[in-house]
Amino acid sequence: MEQTPTPLTRQVAARIVGYIRETAAEPGTRLVERTLAAHLRVSRSPVRAALRLLADEGVVAVAEPGGGHTVARPVTELTVEAGELGDEDEEQYLRIASDRLDGELPDRVSESELARRYALTPAQVTAVLRRISGEGWIERLPGYGWEFQPMLTSQESYEDSYRFRLALEPAALLEPGFAVDQAAIEVVRAQQLELAEGAAHTVTNTELFARNRAFHEAVVACSHNTFFIDSLRRVDNLRRLIEYRRTLPRDRAAVRCREHVDIADLLLTGRTADAAEYLRRHLTTVSVEKTASPG
Structure with a gap:
């Protein structure tokens, strides 16, 4: 039976998508487990699981010969599931970024608080948080909630x-x-x-x-x-x-x-x-x- 991806696997997958976005990696670019693990500061095991998940979603492809993975799709074609946002969600993402810059958001927030503040559905909150987490400016807290990471604001x-x-x-x-x-x-x-x-x-x-x-x-x-x-x-x-x-x-x-x-x-x-x-x-x-x- 196929196992449901763990929250950690999905989080690391979102961060890998963020890495692909940040580097504007072209299709065919090789994704090295060791490099990703060092960049994301996790072990290679969750990176390997996340790459398998992204392969199932068509975001990456198994490299031949020699194994490993490569980028499968242009950044502009990534799906919402893989971390890309639609126009409405992009607007909400930028609102969150702006409010964070202006000091309108506390260091720690919950998904329900974000949903209420920005009139988002649970699916939209998930998509936006995947995007932000993948970009490295918010991290999930153990058990409950999220914490914004330090950024330049002045x-x-x-x-x-x-x-x-x-x-x-x-x-x-x-x-x-x-x-x-x-x-x-x-x-x-x-x-x-x-x-x-x-x-x-x-x-x-x-x-x-x-x-x-x-x-x-x-x-x-x-x-x-x-x-x-x-x-x-x-x-x-x-x-x-x-x-x-x-x-x-x-x-x-x-x-x-x-x-x-x-x-x-x-x-x-x-x-x-x-x-x-x-x-x-x-x-x-x-x-x-x-x-x-x-x-």
């Missing part, structure tokens, strides 16, 4: 995050162990080119953030320095909500995405030092534009 902390990235990201390109992962950089380059050529005007704020985050994290991952990689992921998790409000006007966003393409081209042609300098100028300019924009 102008000062937001500016600090950009100064930190300005110190970290260009330096990552100059690490002794830096080696371009050509396949990964080509994937994020293609995503950025699509944004630069028009998609920046049509994607949601959450999708724009996910793709831009994926680009910067893919570049820093080439440093093969776990301290650089983990530090950037942590600050990206912290700045997620405030970035939804700080998204650039879409014509400016398209320009910044074009700069991402230029940085990728420099890396792919072996001009790493030039890419590091270009990245420094890019982050400096974006920082000025973002921190000067109204919150």
Whole structure:
């Protein structure tokens, strides 16, 4: 008899979907159990069970040869069950994000409180919490309720995050162990080119953030320095909500995405030092534009 997935399995599955969304992983991208377990801070056993569940739902596929799993569907085609929200639920998700930024929500909440406050059905609450949990800014408490995780909320902390990235990201390109992962950089380059050529005007704020985050994290991952990689992921998790409000006007966003393409081209042609300098100028300019924009 087929066993019903445990709450832990479903929670880890939702977080894996969140990881796929955050990295804007293309179909065919291999999902490594060890990497997922380290990123989600769980053992490999629940990751393995969650991948089987996602395979049953068609979100991932069994890789051949050699086993393992790969992404099966584009991010834009993920279902509500897999963590994607419909238009109405997306609106409620953004309301929760906004209220959390404004301090309108306490650190701990229950599903019934969220349902009552936002006029959500139980299914909608489940879908929204899966999305938020998958993105890492809320966690289920043992037994009952949910707890929001720390996020950047103030102008000062937001500016600090950009100064930190300005110190970290260009330096990552100059690490002794830096080696371009050509396949990964080509994937994020293609995503950025699509944004630069028009998609920046049509994607949601959450999708724009996910793709831009994926680009910067893919570049820093080439440093093969776990301290650089983990530090950037942590600050990206912290700045997620405030970035939804700080998204650039879409014509400016398209320009910044074009700069991402230029940085990728420099890396792919072996001009790493030039890419590091270009990245420094890019982050400096974006920082000025973002921190000067109204919150």
